[in-house]
Amino acid sequence: MRLIESLWREVRDLTLGNTSSVHRLDSPPAPLEFLRDFVSLNKPCLISKAATAHWPATALWRDRAYLTRALSSSSVTVHLTPNGRADSLAPIDCSASSPPPPPLCFASAHAQRVPFAEALEMISRSSRESNFVAYAQQQNDCFRSEYGPLARDCDEHVPWASEALGSLPEAVNLWIGNHFSETSFHKDHYENLYAVVTGEKHFLLLPPTDVHRMYIKAYPAAQYSYIKETGEFKLEVEEPIKYVPWCSVNPYPLPENLESETANFPLYFSGPKPFECTVKAGEILYLPSMWFHHVRQIPDDTGLTIAVNYWYDMQFDMKYAYFNFLQSIVYQPIHEHTGTEGEAEDLQPACCCKSGSQ
Ligand SMILES: O=C(O)CCC(=O)C(=O)O
Numbered sequence: 077m078r079l080i081e082s083l084w085r086e087v088r089d090l091t092l093g094n095t096s097s098v099h100r101l102d103s104p105p106a107p108l109e110f111l112r113d114f115v116s117l118n119k120p121c122l123i124s125k126a127a128t129a130h131w132p133a134t135a136l137w138r139d140r141a142y143l144t145r146a147l148s149s150s151s152v153t154v155h156l157t158p159n160g161r162a163d164s165l166a167p168i169d170c171s172a173s174s175p176p177p178p179p180l181c182f183a184s185a186h187a188q189r190v191p192f193a194e195a196l197e198m199i200s201r202s203s204r205e206s207n208f209v210a211y212a213q214q215q216n217d218c219f220r221s222e223y224g225p226l227a228r229d230c231d232e233h234v235p236w237a238s239e240a241l242g243s244l245p246e247a248v249n250l251w252i253g254n255h256f257s258e259t260s261f262h263k264d265h266y267e268n269l270y271a272v273v274t275g276e277k278h279f280l281l282l283p284p285t286d287v288h289r290m291y292i293k294a295y296p297a298a299q300y301s302y303i304k305e306t307g308e309f310k311l312e313v314e315e316p317i318k319y320v321p322w323c324s325v326n327p328y329p330l331p332e333n334l335e336s337e338t339a340n341f342p343l344y345f346s347g348p349k350p351f352e353c354t355v356k357a358g359e360i361l362y363l364p365s366m367w368f369h370h371v372r373q374i375p376d377d378t379g380l381t382i383a384v385n386y387w388y389d390m391q392f393d394m395k396y397a398y399f400n401f402l403q404s405i406v407y408q409p410i411h412e413h414t415g416t417e418g419e420a421e422d423l424q425p426a427c428c429c430k431s432g433s434q
Contacts, residue, residue: 080288080407084348087285091117098122098281098353098361107239110362115240115267118364118395120281120351125358133229133273134358137382140196143226147192152222153214154195155185156302158309160202160209160256165295165322166311181298181313182320185211188302195252200379202256207307211257217247219384226250230384234269234360237388241267245386252382259371261290261323266387268363272355275381276374280327281351284366284399288407289343294319327370355383365390366399 088094099121105113114121128134136142155162162185167178190198198210220227233244246266263284270277282289297318301310325344329337338345350370355361357376363369373381390396 081347083285083402084289087283088348091119092283092351096349096352098351100124102126104236104360107236110236111240114362115364118283118366120353120364120367121362122353122355123360123362125356127234127360128230128271128273128358131230131273133226133384136229137226137273138376138378140378140380144193144196146225147223150192150222150225151189152192152195152212153187153189153218154198154210154212155187155214156198156208156210156309157183157185157300158208160211160253160258161260162211162213162257163262164258164260165324165326166298168296168298168311168313180295181311182295182322183298183300183311186300186302186309187214196380199252199254202254204256208302208309209256212250212252213257213259215247215249217249219248219250223250230271230273234271234386237267237269237362237386241388243389245269246389247387249385249387250382251385252380253373254375254379254381255373257373259369261325261327261368261370263366263368264387265365265390265392267365267390268361269386269388270355270361270363271384271386272357272359272361273382273384274357274378275376276357277355277361277381277383278372278374279351279353279355279361279363280370281353281363282368284368285402286347286368287399287403288405289325289341289347290368291324291341291344292321292403293324294321296320323368328372366396 093099099114099119101121101123103126104123105121113119125134157164161183164183165180166183168181169178195210195212198208199212202209202211214222233248238244261280261282297314297320298311299314301312302308303310325341326337327344327350353361375381
């Protein structure tokens with residue numbers, strides 16, 4: 077068994093389990109249980125609707141009239157992209173039609189602050205036919221600032237998590253999207269309590285020990301700008317060039333790209349299946365720090381998926397140091413670059429250090 081593959085298996089055998097499902101809890105855990113069985117093991121869990129049964133939001137936020145009334149004098153930030161993939165890889169030059177494929181960049185969405193009612197309209201209008209997809213996904217504690225009037229509809233923090241982690245959340249964010257908004261694979265340096273309020277979110281999860289399966293590479297940072305008059309997007313690489321380390325894997329390639337994607341990213345496509353978790357309205361996912369996650373959403377009959385997440389500071393402890401060390405090791409099975417099947421190369425120290433959020 078190759079060295080890194082045996083690490084992936086061992087982590088599943090010892091802690092995470094060998095199925096692709098996430099451990100479910102019927103009621104919120106006691107703080108000690110949460111700390112002992114999940115946080116210290118860096119293991120996700122999904123907590124049933126009992127976790128948010130007392131939140132007014134679970135009933136009120138299905139009503140758009142309520143939301144627009146509550147936020148009638150608020151303006152909020154929406155992120156616009158041509159395809160719903162904000163903070164994601166995109167071809168630098170979309171006009172190139174023949175091989176080889178154009179190089180990729182890390183594209184940030186066009187961010188725009190608009191009155192809440194307009195934001196909701198833009199999100200609802202987002203479709204394959206519209207010329208943009210809008211996603212409210214500002215990650216700067218926006219729930220307590222831009223969406224302040226809604227804060228009373230949810231808990232200010234997750235009490236059993238705050239007690240277990242010994243702190244209050246560093247940031248609380250609100251997410252409003254529809255079918256077309258998608259978040260690409262990445263990881264965060266936070267303990268994340270992710271509550272879906274309306275609709276559903278589908279998470280693909282990989283533990284930090286599977287880092288090599290994500291093919292993290294440095295991509296030039298680029299920025300979309302949306303030109304309202306023409307309804308077109310411009311994607312420009314930032315000057316001076318700045319590199320962002322980002323995961324290269326798209327877990328849902330188009331059928332015509334499946335062969336090339338599986339050939340380019342064999343460690344992802346032929347390794348253990350990622351953990352999969354659909355978080356339904358009212359449920360809370362504990363997404364441990366440094367886990368890679370990819371997120372899609374299924375709106376409810378009002379056409380929206382709304383979620384609130386609580387980011388708690390993680391401990392920069394020995395586990396963090398081990399994961400960083402693991403990530404710094406270059407690992408590529410020989411057949412990836414010689415075309416021959418066979419044993420993986422020995423682990424080699426990386427020749428350069430990666431930096432940034434990945
Ligand atoms: O809901 C999403 O689209 C992404 C959530 C996420 O990446 C996070 O909470 O860290």
